[in-house]
Amino acid sequence: MKTFIFDLDNTLYSKALNVFGLIDQRINRYMHEKLGIPEHEVDSLRRHYWKIHGVTLNGLMIHYDVDPEDFLEFVHDVELKRILKPNKKLRKALKNINSNKVILTNGSIRHAENVLSALEIDDVFQDIFDVRVASFKPKPFPEPYLKVLEILKVPGRDCVMIDDIPENLKTAKDLGMKTILIGLSNGHAFIDLCLEKACALGEIAYSDI
Numbered sequence: 492m493k494t495f496i497f498d499l500d501n502t503l504y505s506k507a508l509n510v511f512g513l514i515d516q517r518i519n520r521y522m523h524e525k526l527g528i529p530e531h532e533v534d535s536l537r538r539h540y541w542k543i544h545g546v547t548l549n550g551l552m553i554h555y556d557v558d559p560e561d562f563l564e565f566v567h568d569v570e571l572k573r574i575l576k577p578n579k580k581l582r583k584a585l586k587n588i589n590s591n592k593v594i595l596t597n598g599s600i601r602h603a604e605n606v607l608s609a610l611e612i613d614d615v616f617q618d619i620f621d622v623r624v625a626s627f628k629p630k631p632f633p634e635p636y637l638k639v640l641e642i643l644k645v646p647g648r649d650c651v652m653i654d655d656i657p658e659n660l661k662t663a664k665d666l667g668m669k670t671i672l673i674g675l676s677n678g679h680a681f682i683d684l685c686l687e688k689a690c691a692l693g694e695i696a697y698s699d700i
């Protein structure tokens with residue numbers, strides 16, 4: 492039996508809902524209000540950190556000695572229930588996957604719980620792993636994947652990773668996992684299957700994966 496490892500944001504709900512836009516604003520506010528970084532420098536600094544460290548948080552931890560718990564608490568303090576509504580079709584599709592299902596997110600467990608609760612799929616997953624799982628090393632670095640495999644005691648070849656970011660699936664494939672991209676196909680050889688949205692998981696045959 493396969494273990495299905497799901498990304499959270501923009502995978503279990505549509506990117507078009509722009510939930511990340513809300514978190515983005517909070518990150519910018521954190522950098523400006525709490526760290527005193529001039530507003531006009533925030534964007535370029537964040538782009539720089541993405542390139543070097545994968546996510547903004549790791550850059551801020553290294554260069555501004557930011558407490559990651561304080562950061563995660565602040566940036567995920569967003570009103571999700573205005574945007575995310577219960578998704579019965581997704582719930583049915585996930586329930587039909589007769590396998591162990593877990594979340595691996597670069598966000599926080601609290602944010603994941605809020606998202607899953609808003610979508611009313613919070614009872615579907617056996618576990619949630621967040622950016623803390625490998626000491627704040629985010630996807631697509633291999634550390635969080637390896638840590639999850641170690642905790643679940645499963646080899647990569649027995650897992651399916653579902654994510655909206657191709658780069659995150661590249662690492663999964665390197666570790667032997669099957670990969671499903673939520674989004675448009677872009678011809679990457681490391682992607683086994685592309686689905687327009689997560690509820691389309693209900694329409695595929697698992698013997699194909």
Ligand SMILES: [Mg+2]
Nearest residue numbers: 498500501655
């Ligand atoms: Mg995502």
